[in-house]
Amino acid sequence: MRETEPEAGKRQLGVGMVGYAFMGAAHSQGWRTVGRVFDLPVEPVLTAVCGRDGGAVRAAADRLGWSAAETDWRALIARDDVDIVDICTPGDSHAEIAVAALAAGKHVLCEKPLANTVEEAEGMAEAAALARARGQVAMVGFNYRRVPALALARRMVAEGRIGALRHVRLTYLQDWLVDPEFPLTWRLLKERAGSGALGDLGAHIVDLAQYLAGEQVAGVSALTETFVRERPLVDETAQASGGLTAEGGSRRGAVTVDDAAVFTGRFPSGALASFEATRFATGRKNALRLELNGSKGSLAFDLERLNELSFHDHGEPAASAGFRRILVTEPDHPYLDAWWPPGHGLGYEHTFVHQARDLLHAIATGTEPAPSFADGLSVQRVLAAVEESAAKNSVYTPIPA
Ligand code: SOE
Numbered sequence: 001m002r003e004t005e006p007e008a009g010k011r012q013l014g015v016g017m018v019g020y021a022f023m024g025a026a027h028s029q030g031w032r033t034v035g036r037v038f039d040l041p042v043e044p045v046l047t048a049v050c051g052r053d054g055g056a057v058r059a060a061a062d063r064l065g066w067s068a069a070e071t072d073w074r075a076l077i078a079r080d081d082v083d084i085v086d087i088c089t090p091g092d093s094h095a096e097i098a099v100a101a102l103a104a105g106k107h108v109l110c111e112k113p114l115a116n117t118v119e120e121a122e123g124m125a126e127a128a129a130l131a132r133a134r135g136q137v138a139m140v141g142f143n144y145r146r147v148p149a150l151a152l153a154r155r156m157v158a159e160g161r162i163g164a165l166r167h168v169r170l171t172y173l174q175d176w177l178v179d180p181e182f183p184l185t186w187r188l189l190k191e192r193a194g195s196g197a198l199g200d201l202g203a204h205i206v207d208l209a210q211y212l213a214g215e216q217v218a219g220v221s222a223l224t225e226t227f228v229r230e231r232p233l234v235d236e237t238a239q240a241s242g243g244l245t246a247e248g249g250s251r252r253g254a255v256t257v258d259d260a261a262v263f264t265g266r267f268p269s270g271a272l273a274s275f276e277a278t279r280f281a282t283g284r285k286n287a288l289r290l291e292l293n294g295s296k297g298s299l300a301f302d303l304e305r306l307n308e309l310s311f312h313d314h315g316e317p318a319a320s321a322g323f324r325r326i327l328v329t330e331p332d333h334p335y336l337d338a339w340w341p342p343g344h345g346l347g348y349e350h351t352f353v354h355q356a357r358d359l360l361h362a363i364a365t366g367t368e369p370a371p372s373f374a375d376g377l378s379v380q381r382v383l384a385a386v387e388e389s390a391a392k393n394s395v396y397t398p399i400p401a
Contacts, residue, residue: 010040013107013363014047014081018073018097019088020060023111023141024049027086028064030352037338038357041364044084050076073097077104084359087111088141090186091194095120098138098373102131108138109359113203113383114376116194121373121380128373137362139355139369140376142207144288146354148346149309151334152326153292153299154212156311163296163314165271168213170205170290173281177228177259184231184253196257198224198383202277204288206382207371209275212292215267217382219398222263222389226255227280263386298323307345 015031017024028046035043049066050073051057061069070076073093077085077100085101087094087110095115101108108128115121128138144150156162174197176182186192193199210216230252260278267273281287288303300310300323310323329345331337335354339346362369381399389397 010043011364012043012045013083013360014045014079015084015086016048016050016070016076016079016082016106017046017066017086017088018050018076018093019090019111020049020051020057020064021088024060024088025064026143026349026352027088027109027141027356028066029349030354030356031086032065033353034356034360037353039338040357040360042360044356044360045081047081048076048079074100077101077106083107084109084363090192091116091199092192095124098124099127102127102136102138105131105134105136107136107359107363109141109355110138110373110376111141112207112376112379113194113199114140114373114380116191116199118377118380118384121377125373125377132368135366137359137369138373139359139362140207140371140373140379141355142204142211142371142376142379143351143355144204144208144303145211145371146335146351146358147301147303147306148334148336148354149301149306149326149328150208150212152309152328153301154214155334156299157212157292157294158214161297161311161313162292162294162299165213165267165269165292165294167291167293168209168267168271168273169292170209170274171276171287172201172205172278173276173284173287174201174279175282175284177279178282180228181232183234184255185234188231188255188257190256193257195383195387196226196255196259196261197277197279198258198261198386200277201279202261202263202275202386203379203383205275205277205290206379207375208290209265209273210375210378210382211371212290213267213269213271213273215269216378216401217265217273217399218268218401219396220263220265220382220385220389221394221396222261222386223394224258224261224387224390226257227259229255231255258390261386261390263389265382306347 048068050070057069265273291300298312385397
């Protein structure tokens, strides 16, 4: 249900969202808030949310603020009052829904990683390019690009503030799989999720590395590992994985994705990159950290302090040089002219408001949004190269441009 009447003179765009779990709730927050914070020429309307379980999706619609509920994504896409299709489902349905939505003339926002395979991502990028010629836009939900401190970091790299990049170092650490009794959910099955920590967390840091560096990774050497190879089945996965019976009689199924991925990479400019993505970093809940070292200085960021960016200017006299903290809450900083006075920080949820803002801005101005499906495809190619390299025990694997 809409809480306010549309603002006079603004074109309304109906949003139809598929999926309503964690990411669906985060996206809903973005759609609900964006028009109240940013002054945009268009206004999103939370038209309908879609999920297979009728009762659950109706409850989600009420809880998250959607006017209607659908149980079939094809019916959602067919609605005349839906202009934007927002895909928040597991990776195995991204390609089918996105390609159908683009063919039906809708704009598309798709959660990361773009797809489960390079082939699917290629088909999606192709569909997006054709749709672009018809005035539609398609964007991938790499929300961390929308942390103001990281958008500022990109700006500073592009302005040459740290000179030629030498090192691009990123880690994304979680610990929710440490318990071997944690159940075998869809995120642990290759056919549903595509890959494990690699696609879920590694995709974010590969996208950030390419965004910040302004170039694409040219090749990788990788190791991956699955530390716990069987886990208790839950309803969701019992059928899909044909369960094994473990000692003690509990039904267990095989984990078919990586628990962790560690890899290095090269950029065409000569900069070296290192990446670590894991669900086994005890004590780390959602720790995304990065540091860039350039010929003239460095930048560092920690998601646990997301209103801050550390900057070292190597041109300063050695006696007083050092990393200093930029508090990224000034109106001149990316996205912040619309928010609170300086010093009043933002959080994780605001990245989804910014994501909605950027998509609506692209639609209203007819410009290509970033990250585009082509950007999502380039991340997918890196993920595939990581898997290929890891299968050959870390042999350097070039990535076609
Ligand atoms: C789970 O690992 C997860 O929710 C990811 O899927 C998100 O993309 C990340 O932002 C937080 O962690």
